[in-house]
Amino acid sequence: MPPRLDVDARRAQLARAVWHVVLTQGVGAVSVRTVAHEAGVAVGSLRHVFPTRAELLEFSAELIVQRAAERVRAVPQDGDPLAHALAVLEELLPLDATRRAEMEVNLALVAEAPALPRLAAIRDEAAAGIALLCRQAVERLGGRDDESTVRRLHALLDGLALHLLSQEPGEDVTWARALLRAELERIASHHG
Amino acid sequence: MPPRLDVDARRAQLARAVWHVVLTQGVGAVSVRTVAHEAGVAVGSLRHVFPTRAELLEFSAELIVQRAAERVRAVPQDGDPLAHALAVLEELLPLDATRRAEMEVNLALVAEAPALPRLAAIRDEAAAGIALLCRQAVERLGGRDDESTVRRLHALLDGLALHLLSQEPGEDVTWARALLRAELERIASHHG
DNA sequence: CACGTTGTAGCACGGTCGTGCCACAACGAA
DNA sequence: TTCGTTGTGGCACGACCGTGCTACAACGTG
The missing domain is CATH 1.10.10 (Arc Repressor Mutant, subunit A)
Incomplete structure (x- = not known):
């Protein structure tokens, strides 16, 4: 039925x-x-x-997080840890129109958080998830699993995302991918 | 008169x-x-x-940028380039209540940019100013003045700012300062 | 004094807002 | 068939919105 x-x-x-x-x-x-x-x-x-309007907004924000999580989960897990880590983290960068829209909407909704506290909670959950992905990437690359290494990767990732957002939709994005790849290589070369 | x-x-x-x-x-x-x-x-x-309402919002955003610029300008220029660069860039991190409020408001206003295009322009001007500060820091530290070095520093700076924003106002912030200092030291040690 | 300028206070208009509420169509179960 | 459920569409209320406009007080200048 x-x-x-x-x-x-x-x-x-x-x-x-x-x-x-x-x-x-x-x-x-x-x-x-x-x-x-x-x-x-x-x-x-x-x-x-x-x-209510709040439920509409909250669901919209949750769906964005859920979609991103699904994309990350769908990344094929091949042999090369660096390529895999790069592919996973690139899913969290606004490199195409879809991911760009998601991030832009997310940012806008988060800015409403003081009025809709639920949105702040969603934001925090998403941030925790991304932090976990960064930690896993560091571990699999065999880098020092310093808290600082993870935090730097996470901060760099989100900073790149922010800067990609403020450039025009059609512009070059390879610089951001190169910077992320360089950071992952740097982590892999610092064994601990 | x-x-x-x-x-x-x-x-x-x-x-x-x-x-x-x-x-x-x-x-x-x-x-x-x-x-x-x-x-x-x-x-x-x-x-x-x-x-009009738009003028109120635009002035509010401009004043925030202007205040931050003044704070940066007021940083004493002592002999040590690393300490100076660190002091300058820390002015752009939400390390206390004042800077935190500024950044939070800025983020909220920027989220309104589609409706008030002037706000997007203000955001872009501010970003260009910060990029310039990053470039100057790299130069004075004697690092490679790669475009990628500057962009990496800028992304890390803004990523740290974002993460500081989403933690509670009273929490520890020394980790962010340490990460920024480490990045500057790394730049200084890579002569080119 | 009178007069223009500057600033304050606020009314009123047309509009949009979220939401409570109801009328009604479409459908499965009895 | 009759009924209850599910979904659609929309009216209406009170509140708030930005802004055009006017009335008026306070002041410097003549």
Whole structure:
């Protein structure tokens, strides 16, 4: 007895509409009306799956984190630890339109955190996940598993992400990949 | 013939009110009414110095950048290039309540950039200024003035700033200073 | 004194906001 | 068929929004 409406699909559709509004009109333009209109449904239908605006925003943020986590999980685990680590961490860099949009939306939603405390919690969970990935990368590369090594990698990763975000969508991104690769090679060469 | 009202002081007072609202209620709560109330003036008075809401927000963002630039300019230029570079770049890290608030507000305002394009321009100017400081630091430390060295330092700096922001206000910050110092020492030891 | 300038205070308009609430269609189960 | 469930669409309320506009007080200048 499947429900006549696929609630999860509808939720994802509305979350995508949120992302689109954020990207084109800014997070200030996100309202139940604009999002419903963007998704092509009535406000009442939106409110059937998201009774309040907060739930809509929180789900949208959670879905972004979840998508990124899935992409990381889907990275093939071949023999070369450096190539694998690079591939994993590059999934967290806005190197194409999709990842760029995700990061931009995430940043905008996080900026609303004082009003929606749940968003701060989502941000913290995501940060913890990325920190874990950095730690695993350091371990598999055989680097010193200093706390400082992990933290430097993590900070460098997020700093690169931030700078990629503020350059125009079409611009060159190879410099960022090269910098990340250099850091991973540097970690691998410092055995401890 | 000084004007009876110090317009610049009034503007700064209102900008501070903007910051306070952003920090306590989120950027979504910034309106001419809330800001005027926070500053203890009538809406009409606010609009006497900031005819539109956009001008209020833009000035608030500009003032933050300007303050940071002044702090950097005020760093004493002693003999040790490493200590000087460290002191300069630490001014751009949210290591105390003041710098923390500045950065938090800046992030929130930047998230509004799609709606207020002027804010994106302010963000880009600030980024260019920080990039210049990073370049100067690399030069004075005698490091390779690779583009990649400068970009790496800049990314690490902003990544550290981001991570400091998401930890609680009272927590330990020495790890970030240590990481920044290590990076500068590394640059100084790679002559080219 | 009168007069223009400067600054304060606030009313009112048209609009958008989130949300409570209801009417109604579509459907499966009885 | 009749019923309850599920989903759609939308009206309406009170609140808040930015801003155009006016009334008025306070002041320097003539």
